[in-house]
Amino acid sequence: xxxxxxxxxxxTAGVVExxxxxxxxxxxxxxxxxxxxxxxxxxxxxxxxxxxDDDGPAWGWNNLHTGEHTGTHLDAPVHWITGRDGxxxxxxPPSRLVGPVVVLDGTAQVAADPDFLLEPEHLEAWVxxxxxxxxxxxxxxxxxxxxxxxxxxxxxxxxxQGPHTxxxxxxxxxxxxxxxxxxxxVETVGIDAGGAGAFDPPFPAHHFLLxxxxxxxxxxxxxxxxxxxxxVIVVSPLPVVGGTGSPARVFAxxxxx
Numbered sequence: 001x002x003x004x005x006x007x008x009x010x011x012t013a014g015v016v017e018x019x020x021x022x023x024x025x026x027x028x029x030x031x032x033x034x035x036x037x038x039x040x041x042x043x044x045x046x047x048x049x050x051x052x053d054d055d056g057p058a059w060g061w062n063n064l065h066t067g068e069h070t071g072t073h074l075d076a077p078v079h080w081i082t083g084r085d086g087x088x089x090x091x092x093p094p095s096r097l098v099g100p101v102v103v104l105d106g107t108a109q110v111a112a113d114p115d116f117l118l119e120p121e122h123l124e125a126w127v128x129x130x131x132x133x134x135x136x137x138x139x140x141x142x143x144x145x146x147x148x149x150x151x152x153x154x155x156x157x158x159x160x161q162g163p164h165t166x167x168x169x170x171x172x173x174x175x176x177x178x179x180x181x182x183x184x185x186v187e188t189v190g191i192d193a194g195g196a197g198a199f200d201p202p203f204p205a206h207h208f209l210l211x212x213x214x215x216x217x218x219x220x221x222x223x224x225x226x227x228x229x230x231x232v233i234v235v236s237p238l239p240v241v242g243g244t245g246s247p248a249r250v251f252a253x254x255x256x257x
Contacts, residue, residue, distance in 0.1 A: 082211025167193025
């Protein structure tokens with residue numbers, strides 16, 4: 001039996017499960033809020049073109065209004081100044097959007113401290129316990145933050161000092177940029193920590209990863225349904241010509257034990 005036939009057989013038999021890692025996209029989906037004087041993207045809205053009426057008696061369809069970086073979305077290198085000469089979302093090789101998954105679980109630390117940062121020692125401890133990160137892998141940072149996705153206020157978790165959400169330190173961002181990963185995925189609104197605007201450099205996950213031809217993936221959910229290793233991810237952004245990113249549908253194939 002061929003490899004693809006084996007996969008289809010596994011899906012049919014329920015031996016392989018497809019886990020949807022995508023947050024539903026709606027007008028209520030939390031959206032990043034940058035402070036003044038910076039401009040912000042728009043949330044999703046739908047504009048009716050026809051709804052089985054005089055404008056289209058047998059069909060319904062909508063115009064879609066939203067930003068590239070809304071909901072579960074991919075960050076392409078050209079999204080950041082360090083990657084501005086790199087790939088736009090339409091030019092990312094599809095082979096880079098499918099690969100092995102490694103999951104690093106920080107739920108306990110984040111429950112105790114919403115500003116928790118991954119450091120190189122956390123990443124190195126994961127490697128020591130679970131083995132080397134495979135070439136082309138997507139490292140997904142599980143935090144449990146997706147449970148807050150029903151409310152912009154609790155999801156962004158901001159006060160007068162700014163947002164408080166977990167992420168990576170400057171050193172960990174540099175570590176990931178030098179690793180064999182294709183991308184880094186999170187449950188939060190962006191791949192950087194809420195307080196990362198005050199780091200040096202600011203927003204180091206964007207700075208180092210996108211500058212190294214790595215990709216970001218945000219607002220994931222159901223990471224608790226993935227094993228530490230062994231799953232395969234499929235990231236499906238729209239190939240927006242010249243796009244700095246795109247909302248994406250993200251799946252994982254998980255072999256059931």
